[in-house]
Amino acid sequence: MKRTFVSRWLILALAAVVPPAALAQGSSATVIQNATILTVTKGTIEKGSILIRDGKIAEVGKNVRVPAGATVIDASGQYVMPGIIDAHSHIAVDGGVNEGSIAVSAMVGIEDVIDPEDIDIYRDLAGGVTSANVLHGSANPIGGKNAVIKLRWGKDARGLLFEGAPPGIKFALGENPKRSNFTPPPGTPRRYPATRMGVMDVVRQAFTEAREYRKKWQQYNQRKAAGEKNLIPPRRDLKLDTLVEVLEGKRLVHAHCYRADEILQLIRLAEEFGFKIASFQHVLEGYKVAKEIAAHGAGASTFSDWWAYKVEAYDAIPYNAALMTQKGVVVSINSDSAEEARHLNQEAAKTMKYGGLSETEALKLVTLNPARQLAVAHRVGSIEVGKDADLVIYDKHPLSVYAVAQKVLIDGQVYFDREKDIARRAEIEKEKKALLEKEKKKDEKKEEKKPEEKKPAPKPAVDQKEMQ
Amino acid sequence: MKSAHRKILTLIGLGLGIAALVSPPVFGQGAQRVYAIRGAKIYTLAGPSIDAGTVVVRDGKIAAVGKNVSVPDGAQVIDGTGLQVYPGLFDSVSNLGLTEIGAVSATVDINELGDYNPHLVAATAVHPASEHIPVARANGITHAVSVPGGGVISGQGSLIHLSGWTIEEMAIQPSVAMILNWPSMQTRSFDFATFSVHERPFSQAKKEYEEKVAKLEDWLGAARHYAQAAEKGSAANFERDLKLEALARVVRGQLSLLIMANDDRDIKNAVEFTEKHKLKMILAGGAKAWKVKDLLKAKNIPVILRPTQTLPSEEDDPYDKPFTNAGELHAAGIKIAFATFDSPDSRTLPYEAANAVPYGLPWEEAVKAITLYPAQILGVADRLGTIEVGKIANLIVTDGDPLRIQTQVKYLFIKGQLTSTDNRHRQLYEKYRARP
Numbered sequence: 001m002k003r004t005f006v007s008r009w010l011i012l013a014l015a016a017v018v019p020p021a022a023l024a025q026g027s028s029a030t031v032i033q034n035a036t037i038l039t040v041t042k043g044t045i046e047k048g049s050i051l052i053r054d055g056k057i058a059e060v061g062k063n064v065r066v067p068a069g070a071t072v073i074d075a076s077g078q079y080v081m082p083g084i085i086d087a088h089s090h091i092a093v094d095g096g097v098n099e100g101s102i103a104v105s106a107m108v109g110i111e112d113v114i115d116p117e118d119i120d121i122y123r124d125l126a127g128g129v130t131s132a133n134v135l136h137g138s139a140n141p142i143g144g145k146n147a148v149i150k151l152r153w154g155k156d157a158r159g160l161l162f163e164g165a166p167p168g169i170k171f172a173l174g175e176n177p178k179r180s181n182f183t184p185p186p187g188t189p190r191r192y193p194a195t196r197m198g199v200m201d202v203v204r205q206a207f208t209e210a211r212e213y214r215k216k217w218q219q220y221n222q223r224k225a226a227g228e229k230n231l232i233p234p235r236r237d238l239k240l241d242t243l244v245e246v247l248e249g250k251r252l253v254h255a256h257c258y259r260a261d262e263i264l265q266l267i268r269l270a271e272e273f274g275f276k277i278a279s280f281q282h283v284l285e286g287y288k289v290a291k292e293i294a295a296h297g298a299g300a301s302t303f304s305d306w307w308a309y310k311v312e313a314y315d316a317i318p319y320n321a322a323l324m325t326q327k328g329v330v331v332s333i334n335s336d337s338a339e340e341a342r343h344l345n346q347e348a349a350k351t352m353k354y355g356g357l358s359e360t361e362a363l364k365l366v367t368l369n370p371a372r373q374l375a376v377a378h379r380v381g382s383i384e385v386g387k388d389a390d391l392v393i394y395d396k397h398p399l400s401v402y403a404v405a406q407k408v409l410i411d412g413q414v415y416f417d418r419e420k421d422i423a424r425r426a427e428i429e430k431e432k433k434a435l436l437e438k439e440k441k442k443d444e445k446k447e448e449k450k451p452e453e454k455k456p457a458p459k460p461a462v463d464q465k466e467m468q
Numbered sequence: 469m470k471s472a473h474r475k476i477l478t479l480i481g482l483g484l485g486i487a488a489l490v491s492p493p494v495f496g497q498g499a500q501r502v503y504a505i506r507g508a509k510i511y512t513l514a515g516p517s518i519d520a521g522t523v524v525v526r527d528g529k530i531a532a533v534g535k536n537v538s539v540p541d542g543a544q545v546i547d548g549t550g551l552q553v554y555p556g557l558f559d560s561v562s563n564l565g566l567t568e569i570g571a572v573s574a575t576v577d578i579n580e581l582g583d584y585n586p587h588l589v590a591a592t593a594v595h596p597a598s599e600h601i602p603v604a605r606a607n608g609i610t611h612a613v614s615v616p617g618g619g620v621i622s623g624q625g626s627l628i629h630l631s632g633w634t635i636e637e638m639a640i641q642p643s644v645a646m647i648l649n650w651p652s653m654q655t656r657s658f659d660f661a662t663f664s665v666h667e668r669p670f671s672q673a674k675k676e677y678e679e680k681v682a683k684l685e686d687w688l689g690a691a692r693h694y695a696q697a698a699e700k701g702s703a704a705n706f707e708r709d710l711k712l713e714a715l716a717r718v719v720r721g722q723l724s725l726l727i728m729a730n731d732d733r734d735i736k737n738a739v740e741f742t743e744k745h746k747l748k749m750i751l752a753g754g755a756k757a758w759k760v761k762d763l764l765k766a767k768n769i770p771v772i773l774r775p776t777q778t779l780p781s782e783e784d785d786p787y788d789k790p791f792t793n794a795g796e797l798h799a800a801g802i803k804i805a806f807a808t809f810d811s812p813d814s815r816t817l818p819y820e821a822a823n824a825v826p827y828g829l830p831w832e833e834a835v836k837a838i839t840l841y842p843a844q845i846l847g848v849a850d851r852l853g854t855i856e857v858g859k860i861a862n863l864i865v866t867d868g869d870p871l872r873i874q875t876q877v878k879y880l881f882i883k884g885q886l887t888s889t890d891n892r893h894r895q896l897y898e899k900y901r902a903r904p
Binding site: 119120122123126175181287288290291305306307308309310311313314315317318319323326338339340342343346349350352353354355395396399400401402403404421422425428432 | 567568599600783784787788813815816822823826871873874875876896897901903
């Protein structure tokens with residue numbers, strides 16, 4: 001008995017003298033110190049710290065102890081908020097975002113065409129975006145599957161995927177799917193639908209088919225389970241498979257829409273088929289039917305202040321987000337633009353001016369609320385113990401137009417560091433000059449200059465090795 | 469009895485007459501009023517700011533400004549305690565009044581057909597009842613230049629107040645600059661028909677560019693001849709050419725040439741061209757002006773910058789290039805202004821300026837870049853751009869820094885009249901907020 005006790009203590013004692021270097025090498029602990037922490041769900045902590053372990057938020061508070069070997073980020077005088085989540089993005093896509101040749105393209109998916117070298121990933125990351133809902137376009141009443149990504153600049157296509165994020169699909173109503181603002185190329189017939197009636201019909205037909213398809217498979221599976229032999233399975237249809245996922249609540253519907261009436265039409269249709277719309281996108285007239293959107297339980301993801309570019313955007317108002325919020329809708333503000341995504345913190349701030357939302361309510365529009373709309377709020381969207389360490393450090397309050405993101409962390413790793421980005425510019429400039437000189441010399445030998453060669457994709461500003 | 473009766477009638481008549489003199493004028497009818505904004509922090513932009521100062525507005529102009537200015541009798545007094553006064557914001561390149569719904573061509577009057585339309589004037593098509601106008605002025609934009617687009621020479625930009633029942637009431641200067649889109653030497657273009665990128669050899673792009681420039685030179689040459697012929701006195705059968713007449717003002721140096729160019733090579737070519745032809749150039753756009761700042765400084769070319777909230781031009785440009793551009797140009801001694809180049813987004817003008825501040829442009833310069841500097845660049849600083857006696861009373865009274873997103877415009881003066889900030893958006897907000 002006594003011997004075992006002593007040997008156990010010996011082992012513990014030995015463990016205590018393991019050199020710190022060994023700990024540091026395997027250490028994945030980071031502490032962000034001395035910042036104003038905007039948790040979004042649990043108030044603001046002045047001069048607070050965040051302990052990150054293994055990519056997760058381990059501790060948040062005023063007195064966080066720094067474990068041995070932890071990387072310390074001194075954020076004195078700075079602000080930390082949850083990483084911004086862009087609920088409507090088209091970055092990181094190779095080629096077009098619209099399989100527009102057909103009105104229902106539920107079989108196609110953005111995951112198949114993720115482009116990890118799109119520089120807009122880096123640019124949006126530098127603007128504080130850590131996750132994005134990369135969507136199919138709005139060419140079709142029922143579009144393709146989405147891909148929820150984290151902006152882990154430097155990783156490959158698979159490495160960008162937000163593992164565990166529930167799958168989604170894009171729907172679109174109004175002018176875009178009915179193609180009323182485009183003239184087809186000469187000789188090309190116009191594709192159905194051409195009216196809002198047709199748009200709803202496409203959705204209704206598709207789900208009618210999907211319901212029957214589901215029934216056929218259920219019947220087949222039942223009979224097979226009952227032991228029947230020589231059954232012929234129904235024909236597999238990848239498009240209808242996707243729609244059955246919607247019917248079964250396994251795939252989130254993100255529906256692009258503008259006008260109040262079409263929003264209500266889709267709510268009624270969804271309820272008729274027994275599913276819920278996860279989020280209305282753009283939803284610029286959402287403020288007119290906020291009551292119905294809230295009752296249905298859909299989220300609304302909208303622009304801060306764009307309007308007047310189409311007829312259906314003419315009644316858009318910058319008070320949309322605030323008014324819907326005040327009427328009980330879970331609202332997010334999105335970008336639908338690689339450029340807009342660089343300053344979603346500022347777009348959120350506009351709801352304080354237009355509609356009087358509070359600071360926390362405004363911050364929620366680009367953090368917790370889009371997380372809820374994407375059903376990843378258990379993982380991201382606020383600074384709470386147990387959530388992913390997706391964080392942005394700003395030099396000023398993020399709702400200030402003057403705030404500049406200094407560092408952006410995803411899963412506890414620094415993916416954007418403004419200081420390091422600036423420090424590397426001289427080197428990149430030199431490399432570019434050298435490459436151009438080389439090209440010039442090559443061309444001087446020829447008469448006609450070839451079109452400029454594609455320059456190599458820039459290296460990530462933060463060396464991946466440094467983070468190990 | 470009779471004389472007393474008459475006296476009473478006279479008194480009543482006088483009373484009514486006096487009442488008519490002091491009764492408030494119908495809103496927007498052009499009546500003169502006297503206002504005093506008292507006790508506010510005044511950013512005149514013509515010297516240090518004045519704490520707890522007063523501005524007096526009379527007959528559409530700034531009548532007095534200072535710390536110890538007396539409030540005239542009969543003035544409508546605005547309590548400026550805790551508020552700030554600035555010159556009205558100036559969107560110096562916009563499409564205000566020329567477009568209502570971008571996708572509906574019936575509502576868009578920006579691009580006429582043809583490449584050379586120097587005689588067309590934006591003011592001709594400005595729609596005073598455009599909903600974009602009250603929306604823009606609600607965030608402090610009091611005046612703007614509306615510009616036509618398309619082709620090589622699009623037409624003349626018009627300086628307008630963002631208030632008025634008719635274009636005559638709105639127009640400050642219907643012809644304030646000639647708009648030219650510098651022919652860009654591009655090897656890469658996007659073909660919408662096939663939805664693909666189309667590449668052509670540089671030699672071909674260069675040849676087409678040279679042809680366009682040669683054509684431009686022909687036009688200028690014709691304008692010069694026309695100007696000479698017109699000066700020699702009109703012959704009985706002298707045929708007026710409206711296009712050449714308009715261009716003649718440019719070649720005579722009476723009208724600035726506002727050249728839209730973003731690429732550094734285009735900017736350089738444009739500067740060399742205007743120098744060769746002795747034309748007054750204003751650069752508009754200027755995304756890569758930072759690359760040729762020495763040239764711009766040497767030739768004293770002012771730059772009206774396109775929005776800071778744009779993506780960098782090149783894939784390998786620093787990610788913050790559009791934000792640092794303004795600061796770099798300013799540090800090099802170049803006069804800059806910001807503009808939205810838009811209509812529905814004109815209200816975001818102060819934020820375009822604000823986004824340059826953390827990246828090297830001092831705050832006061834950013835404010836001047838959307839008030840005083842565009843006025844100077846367009847040659848109208850004698851009338852606009854600062855809060856000084858004699859200038860047009862286009863003013864904003866805010867509850868804070870106008871570049872700050874959360875700031876509200878509390879009072880708005882255009883042509884010395886207190887103008888409502890109500891607009892379509894606020895009306896829709898109130899309407900649907902009240903939905904049971």
